[in-house]
Amino acid sequence: xxxxxxxxxxxxxxxxxxxxxxxxxxxxxxxxxxxxxxxxxxxxxxxxxxxxxxxxxxxxxxxxxxxxxxxxxxxxxxxxxxxxxxxxxxxxxxxxxxxxxxxxxxxxxxxxxxxxxxxxxxxxxxxxxxxxxxxxxxxxxxxxxxxxxxxxxxxxxxxxxxxxxxxxxxxxxxxxxxxxxxxxxxxxxxxxxxxxxxxxxxxxxxxxxxxxxxxxxxxxxxxxxxxxxxxxxxxxxxxxxxxxxxxxxxxxxxxxxxxxxxxxxxxxxxxxxxxxxxxxxxxxxxxxxxxxxxxxxxxxxxxxxxxxxxxxxxxxxxxxxxxxxxxxxxxxxxxxxxxxxxxxxxxxxxxxxxxxxxxxxxxxxxxxxxxxxxxxxxxxxxxxxxxxxxxxxxxxxxxxxxxxxxxxxxxxxxxxxxxxxxxxxxxxxxxxxxxxxxxxxxxxxxxxxxxxxxxxxxxxxxxxx
Amino acid sequence: xxxxxxxxxxxxxxxxxxxxxxxxxxxxxxxxxxxxxxxxxxxxxxxxxxxxxxxxxxxxxxxxxxxxxxxxxxxxxxxxxxxxxxxxxxxxxxxxxxxxxxxxxxxxxxxxxxxxxxxxxxxxxxxxxxxxxxxxxxxxxxxxxxxxxxxxxxxxxxxxxxxxxxxxxx
Numbered sequence: 016x017x018x019x020x021x022x023x024x025x026x027x028x029x030x031x032x033x034x035x036x037x038x039x040x041x042x043x044x045x046x047x048x049x050x051x052x053x054x055x056x057x058x059x060x061x062x063x064x065x066x067x068x069x070x071x072x073x074x075x076x077x078x079x080x081x082x083x084x085x086x087x088x089x090x091x092x093x094x095x096x097x098x099x100x101x102x103x104x105x106x107x108x109x110x111x112x113x114x115x116x117x118x119x120x121x122x123x124x125x126x127x128x129x130x131x132x133x134x135x136x137x138x139x140x141x142x143x144x145x146x147x148x149x150x151x152x153x154x155x156x157x158x159x160x161x162x163x164x165x166x167x168x169x170x171x172x173x174x175x176x177x178x179x180x181x182x183x184x185x186x187x188x189x190x191x192x193x194x195x196x197x198x199x200x201x202x203x204x205x206x207x208x209x210x211x212x213x214x215x216x217x218x219x220x221x222x223x224x225x226x227x228x229x230x231x232x233x234x235x236x237x238x239x240x241x242x243x244x245x246x247x248x249x250x251x252x253x254x255x256x257x258x259x260x261x262x263x264x265x266x267x268x269x270x271x272x273x274x275x276x277x278x279x280x281x282x283x284x285x286x287x288x289x290x291x292x293x294x295x296x297x298x299x300x301x302x303x304x305x306x307x308x309x310x311x312x313x314x315x316x317x318x319x320x321x322x323x324x325x326x327x328x329x330x331x332x333x334x335x336x337x338x339x340x341x342x343x344x345x346x347x348x349x350x351x352x353x354x355x356x357x358x359x360x361x362x363x364x365x366x367x368x369x370x371x372x373x374x375x376x377x378x379x380x381x382x383x384x385x386x387x388x389x390x391x392x393x394x395x396x397x398x399x400x401x402x403x404x405x406x407x408x409x410x411x412x413x414x415x416x417x418x419x420x421x422x423x424x425x426x427x428x429x430x431x432x433x434x435x436x437x438x439x440x441x442x443x444x445x446x447x448x449x450x451x452x453x454x455x456x457x458x459x460x461x462x463x464x465x466x467x468x469x470x471x472x473x474x475x476x477x478x479x480x
Numbered sequence: 481x482x483x484x485x486x487x488x489x490x491x492x493x494x495x496x497x498x499x500x501x502x503x504x505x506x507x508x509x510x511x512x513x514x515x516x517x518x519x520x521x522x523x524x525x526x527x528x529x530x531x532x533x534x535x536x537x538x539x540x541x542x543x544x545x546x547x548x549x550x551x552x553x554x555x556x557x558x559x560x561x562x563x564x565x566x567x568x569x570x571x572x573x574x575x576x577x578x579x580x581x582x583x584x585x586x587x588x589x590x591x592x593x594x595x596x597x598x599x600x601x602x603x604x605x606x607x608x609x610x611x612x613x614x615x616x617x618x619x620x621x622x623x624x625x626x627x628x629x630x631x632x633x634x635x636x637x638x639x640x641x642x643x644x645x646x647x648x649x650x
Contacts, residue, residue: 017545017562160589169521170555170642171613174600176589183583184602184613191581191624235600236584281555283580283602283611312604318581318611 017286026333027274029135034261034268035477037076038418039063040251042441043218043406046151047248052093053105055250056147059411060106063143063252066431069264079260082139083113086126086146088409091161093149102147119165120352121275122146123251123413124464124473128273130255140257146415147250148408158246165467167281175235179243179353181468183235185282186355188318190237192311195373197237200354201228202376204241207351207397210383211404213452215438215445216415218247218406242354242403249408251415267425271417272335273475276326278316280470287314291325293365294332295339304370315369321356321469324363331461331474332365340365341380344394344476345457346423348416350465351401360463364474366394383452391455398423398452413464417475420460424479428453481595485617485646487633489593492640501525503640520558523569528644531632533575535608536567551609575630576650577605577612579622593643603628603647617648 039062041055050058064073085099095101099115118125123146130144150158160176171181189195202225211220223241231239254264261268279285290301308314316322328340337343347366351357358372367375379385382392399405399419406415422431429451431437438445457479464473493504495515501522505514518525527534536556541548543563550560552570560567582601588594599616616622617631627650638644 154590156587157590160591163589167555168516169518173593173642174613174615175585175594176592177585177587180583180585180588180600183585184581184600187583187624188581188602233584233586235586238583281610281613283613284555286609312578312580318602 017288026330029132030137031135032258033131033134033255033271034258035253035255035271035417035421036261036265036268037063037067037069037254038252038421039066040216040411040415040418041249042216043247043249043408045218045245045247048151052098052147052149052250053102055248056102056145056252057105059145059250059252063254067265070266071264076254076264077107079141079256080108080143081111081141082130082133083108083111083143083145084126084130084133085113085115086122086144086410086414087115088117088119088122088148089161091164092152092158094152102145108143118471119466120350120409121413121464121466121471121473122410123415124273124462124475125275125413125471127253127413127417127464127475128275128473131271131273134255134257140260142255143252144255144414145250145252146410146413148410149248150246150408151248155246165280171281177235179238180235181282182353182355183238185318185359185468186237186353189355189359192313192319193370193373195358197229198225199373199376200242200358201225203351203354203357204228204403206382207357207401208241208404210398210452211400212446213450214400214405214432215441215443216406217400217404219245220400220404238353238355244352244402244407247406247408249406249411251411251418253414253418253421268480269421269424270478270480271475272331272478273473274327274330274334275471275473276323276330277471278321278323278469280467282318282468285316285322288316288322290315290369291329293325293329293340294337295365296368300368307370320359320369321363321465321472323469323472324360324463324465324474327472327474328364331476335459335476335478337459337476341367341393344459344461346398346420346454346460347394347396348399348420348460348462349396349401350412350463351397351403352407352465354403356465357396357401364461364463383454395454398428398454413462413473413475416462416464417477420462420477423454423457423460424477426453483619485598485615485619486595487593487639487643488595489639489643491638494640501640521556524556525640525644527571528632529634529638529640531634533572533630533645534569535572536569538563538565539568540565552607554605554608554610554612572605572608575605577603577628579624579626579628580604580611581624582616582622593639601628601647615646617646622649
């Protein structure tokens with residue numbers, strides 16, 4: 016059993032507030048030979064400065080930037096070291112300082128966290144956060160080996176060379192521990208891929224059924240193909256700034272809070288701990304769960320939960336004054352690289368208690384419109400289409416998620432997803448049955464950026480002011 | 481394919497310097513080989529090739545967690561993360577355990593040396609604080625809680641990698 020000391024649980028106190036005012040993105044494709052990574056980054060940057068209704072000329076916006084944080088997951092995918100310098104130059108930002116940030120799947124969220132701290136500290140007044148990934152230079156199964164290099168090289172990578180297998184063992188344990196019906200996982204794939212049908216940026220939108228998901232080919236039992244995200248190419252960006260600059264730039268600036276957590280790469284090395292309680296939880300809430308764990312040889316976080324997500328959520332909630340996430344958050348973007356990671360996360364971030372994640376999904380509260388009641392879901396998840404439906408160009412992912420939450424809070428879902436011209440830009444036609452997925456008057460949203468089997472996690476809360 | 485899982489690999493070449501194993505990863509032939517050290521964990525990998533499962537444990541009585549009576553670490557680590565003192569080696573005698581969780585791997589990434597399909601298993605062992613990821617030789621249906629026994633690829637069969645540890649149903 017390991018325990019925290021008081022210093023470990025100090026809540027971050029930024030020296031000044033930080034705001035997000037704009038977002039931009041490319042579309043996402045499994046293969047994107049038409050454009051180089053710098054050109055895709057330019058697409059995201061152009062949308063950021065030109066299409067967010069900023070109150071000053073785009074080139075003047077660029078003239079305000081004094082720091083850049085770049086997210087790129089894997090040099091070996093790009094086959095290029097120091098890609099940051101190439102992108103920075105291509106965007107015309109020389110000689111400004113930039114740093115490259117790498118924390119696996121959470122790279123985008125970590126770039127956001129670092130960008131926010133440059134503004135919070137006064138190091139920068141206006142910071143660009145931009146990420147990308149190019150995963151199409153190698154065949155899919157070589158790509159899977161590359162990703163599996165994010166498992167432990169000495170003790171794990173050789174045991175599959177396919178990341179799905181490391182999640183599959185978590186899925187198996189979660190399923191047995193909590194008696195999960197695999198239809199619930201399939202429902203998550205159907206929901207998120209369905210939401211992607213309304214996004215012009217989406218790589219693999221689809222109107223699937225639970226039966227279709229479950230009949231699909233198995234990648235690593237119990238995970239099927241439609242439960243796993245795909246290789247992806249693209250870029251996303253957001254612009255962060257100080258309070259005074261935010262009001263100069265935007266009529267609808269959004270305040271940002273971000274915090275991270277981490278946990279060992281090898282799931283089996285995660286030693287048992289007492290559950291770190293969120294503001295809405297009490298020790299007695301988990302009496303039954305601890306007893307069940309004793310009976311089933313269980314442990315927390317074990318294979319069922321992500322301790323890093325819980326830690327990041329704990330910090331971010333205390334920073335943002337979130338007392339009860341299901342009441343205080345109006346939407347969420349989870350890191351649904353696999354259906355199981357989406358399901359596990361609902362307990363980690365306290366939208367429901369640990370052990371009740373399945374019931375939370377079937378309650379319909381994670382939908383825009385609750386399919387059971389027809390009323391709005393309490394905290395819709397992955398309206399962007401998520402990683403399953405829209406994208407996982409890894410270095411861009413956490414940034415893309417936060418950008419989608421920003422647009423929701425600004426009431427701009429339709430502007431960026433419904434405009435037929437944007438669809439045309441990517442060689443697509445807006446579907447005839449396109450629907451607005453704009454949440455009605457949301458105040459707060461959260462994006463969860465997540466690496467490995469939960470090795471690094473950043474929770475970013477955005478709040479309308 | 482038969483009912484026992486086979487490996488599709490030749491033994492990895494190693495260099496031995498001062499009792500430390502350095503493993504060769506020939507990515508682009510001889511010239512492109514990576515030389516990866518097992519450092520202070522070399523006794524673990526060497527032990528596998530001799531049919532012994534070697535673990536480490538913290539014997540420091542001043543350690544706030546182990547208090548000198550630590551559970552075994554598998555995979556081992558040379559230094560204790562709780563008191564930062566060197567750990568000691570101890571063999572896991574009679575290495576049996578139970579399946580904590582598992583997946584049936586239908587396909588793996590490029591270069592996978594284990595013949596698909598196979599079970600990747602996570603094993604809980606008595607006296608070991610961590611849960612060990614490995615693979616199962618058997619292909620017949622399994623359940624969480626099933627008993628397994630460690631097997632080793634020794635001598636000429638050894639790959640000099642983590643694949644030298646595997647399990648079979650007990």
